[in-house]
Amino acid sequence: MNEHLTTSIQDYLKTIYTLTADGGEASTSALASRLGVAPASVTGMLQKLASIEPPLVIYRKHQGATLTRAGERAALEVLRHHRLLETYLVESLGYSWDAVHEEACRLEHVISEDFEQRIAEQLGHPERDPHGSLIPTSTLVMPPSNDVLLSSLRGGESAVVRRMRSEDAITLRRLESLGLVPGAEVTVLVNSQFDGNLTIQVASRQPVAIDPAVSDQVFVETTEGT
Amino acid sequence: MNEHLTTSIQDYLKTIYTLTADGGEASTSALASRLGVAPASVTGMLQKLASIEPPLVIYRKHQGATLTRAGERAALEVLRHHRLLETYLVESLGYSWDAVHEEACRLEHVISEDFEQRIAEQLGHPERDPHGSLIPTSTLVMPPSNDVLLSSLRGGESAVVRRMRSEDAITLRRLESLGLVPGAEVTVLVNSQFDGNLTIQVASRQPVAIDPAVSDQVFVETTEGT
């Protein structure tokens, strides 16, 4: 079926997937900004991805793109490569978690299935990457998740940090300096519905005030059952 | 100086280097055949590589190409990546020596200097790759070598197998089945100057007859001093 997808196409699919996954819209401008290309280039590529065989996206003018089943599988394959690579770079080559993104972005397009399997095995088939993001399975299924944005918690609620939305090194270092790393326990002391600022306590640190630039980057899982 | 070289250019430079290194000519047709492109494409690329700033090759019509200093440095960088990667794939990921070439050919163009340094360190800064080829140093110097073709030995001479010219899996498996792997000791019992066939003995195996298709793939180092 899919002969071979170019690096560029893989990047488009991956970006459409991640934009859509966190409840967003894969609009022309959102894609253009994430991919660092002009909006006109995105339009052209979406038209192409919708018209090839098999179609990889569903595209209607002025309404952005959705992945088809084939497109989603291709996206999950790239995402699996990316997240396994990030994990591998941290675990086996000693990279810091804020430095792996760029390297993984280049490697993800060129590793073989054999390479993927070998690192997955060596890592013990991890479920999450260093930023806490779920790694699609080798059968290209994205495991279920019920994490929510830290900013959605109300005052008094506690939760465990699960994953970071951003892969940006500066953002990640800021989160780390606040103790906001996967696995950390966080309590929201105050959530100002008004301006979106929170007062949080991470583990047994001093409480700190954070704004949405921080709290909208952190996904947590509340400790109660379903 | 060198902003960024495309994968395609890196492949041309690497191929010119290796063709030239073993005493060959980097002719248009040799390059075309090695790179899997039409001769006309090679001519076009060589003209381009000779006219960019800084020039990466010296090119005169109908005389093939030679690397400039800048071109050689770029070639050694790619070659270092390739050979370190091959070593890493074998040592750290359990690949067999005849399976690493394709993977390294794709990875060599995308790994960072950081990645290069990390695997070099983890491997203990190896001097040779799994096929016995010398790995350029981090300062982009190719270590000296005085290996010669197995086919150049005369009857009665002994030597140690140093490296294989080919990276082709089938060829490598054939050599391995004869015991011709780096480090193996080989004695030439007979070298027929007439048809180029040899009779050799590897370690304490049974003597076997080989033809130039084999003996021209194997470089050895004679055990006497300089």
Added chain:
DNA sequence: AAAATTATTTAGGCATTCCTAATTTTTTGC
């Protein structure tokens, strides 16, 4: 609801790297 703003698409181009076909140059064999 019309005007202004923003988002998106269309149109036309450019760089890269490959191709085939035709031509020219070099090498080979007699």
Added chain:
DNA sequence: GCAAAAAATTAGGAATGCCTAAATAATTTT
């Protein structure tokens, strides 16, 4: 040394994936 064969080059073109500028569609403001 000359004709045939082989090698290399030129010419013209295609696919990718990006760009800018202009046109159109959608959304927001007033």
